[in-house]
Amino acid sequence: MIRQKPVVPSGAGRSQMAPFPLLALLLALTISGCSIKGMAINSVANALSGAGGDGGSNVYLTDDDPILVGEALPFSLKLMETILQETPEHEELLVATATGFVSYAEMWVLRPSRYLEDTDYLASKAERLRAKKLFLRASGYAGRVLELRYPGIVERLRLSPHEAAQELGAEDLDALYWYGAALGRAISNDLGDAELLVQGRTIQALLERALELDESWNKGALHEFRMGLPKQLGGSPEIAEAAYMRAMELNEGTSVGPMVSLAESVFVANQDREAFNQILARVLEFDAEQYPDNRLTNTLAQKHAEWLLSKVDELFWSAPGDAKRHPQPKEMSTSWLLSS
């Protein structure tokens, strides 16, 4: 197995170029001479992917204006794709591009499409299918990283997922996660696509392997992923609750995303209106300024919580006695959940 990473010329690192990626790109496109062009492109690639230092994506994640980020992301993503045309094997940039496409599709295409469902289902469906295409594009970029490292792995993951997943190691977790997340979201947003649907067990195999390799990876991201597993892939409200507890433990209460997921996936399924209201109230009380690195994701989670609360009468239809009992936030052992 040969792994190749693009050569990053010394003295042309990401930190120097990060503020001026457009200028570097312009140079790359206009200055003749392969070596200069190559250097410039790699610099931009590193800047965009955050390789070699503090992540370039922080400028997005620390933002408190989701609209601004949503409008800026398409330009960044197209820029990344432009650079990838010149450096198609830049692994960090491939992962960063996959991450960007999944985030954009999830938060700025799919989520607004849900808000449309009640008033214009066909428009909502069209946006959902657009999100599916973006997820597939993301899986292509993350899959390319896996292919560079293990030629033929994507096909093996499709045909014999559990065996193929064993080939992957801890150093592959980034690409593994974003490949699985992107493919999983593409499948779940169009269950009429039989070719995709039957690849569900690939998602299951990747998640199981990732948990084996490092269940604490990326502050509980794997457990958050596990919360959303459908029952066809072994998901259940019980598993989602256990995954939630672990995700919150690992992120040390710095992210409220899992709380919104718990409300939406478990408390609605079990018709536990009281727990739903309580946990979303906590989400809204949460001070997103407290953890700048998660400012954007927490702000988005709070906006979604507001929308869910506006639909509470529709989401909860059973008689109070039917609800399955859940531990209320005050009964949960993790004090950070309630920090107020």
Add this chain to the structure above:
Amino acid sequence: MATFLVKPTLRGTLLAISALCLLLISANPASAQRGRTVIRMGSLAPQNSPWHESLMIMAERWREESNGQVRLQVIPNATAGEEADVLQKMSFGQLHAGTFSLAGLQNLTDAVAVLAIPMLAEDQEDLHRIRDAVGPYLEEVFLEQGYVLLHWADLGWMRFFTKDPNPDPDVVKGYRYVQWGDDSMSDLWREAGFPPGVRMNMADITIGLERGTVDAINTAPLVVAGYMWFSALKYMIDVRWAPLSGATLVDRDTWESIPEDLRVRLKGIAEEVGEEVQAKLLEWEAEAIDAMMGQGLEIIEPPPDIMEKWRVLFEQARGMLRGRVIPEAWFDEAIRVGTQGKGR
């Protein structure tokens, strides 16, 4: 007229529960909010599946047709419970409508088996002819129990999915199968030589297959693809022995709270949506089979002599259905229209 066909046990239970619940909650509490009728529908269909999408399109068309006065709220993913749970919740007004497979409809009457007489219908046209002939009888039974039929649904053609490629019925009969819901025909399966089925929730079947609690499934390919059971069951014995039908029902009281002229228009929309799904079914089924083949599923087409053994087996099973599960007149009518012009 068709009261004798109503399942006494479930009906009795539902009535008792309804009576109790009336003391606790008002019937159909959501059905008349601010002058609007809200119809909550429990559905087994997964969100973003073609069936779910068709119900959502129906909801949108109903909203437009009624100028927002009738709101259909679809609760997918069996979140509202399995089929028997949905019927129970409809009986005390928490839900007002539901989608059901043949197994679910058996909770109301065993006679729905008339839509799945073994090896009678050979294609969609046969099925629709049979349904046109005997469907109105079933509608009447549903109505007597307080349910209005909105449309029939097709889920595909049932086959045997096994771990072994041998298509001989003497072998295929020997597996431990999943028993679907409250399958009142399980006695008949046993009499036909099949071992007792194993009852389990849909979500538990994958584990059941891994652990060997069950080792074969008898259902439509779309269901197998959706639940990814093909990873444990590598062979599809291509004996299309019966269609898997379903129906969408609405609570009669809720339905009749809608002005009659509007009801007629909404029913027309429901039927159109049902027909659109039926028209696409074979295409979906073929795509699902192709996709599963791409993942290693093998299709086993029995040779003529083995196919003949299947025919004999199912001919015997038919005899057990007539008069015992399906009223004789309905059964004979189904056979008459099902074999029409085929010289069978």
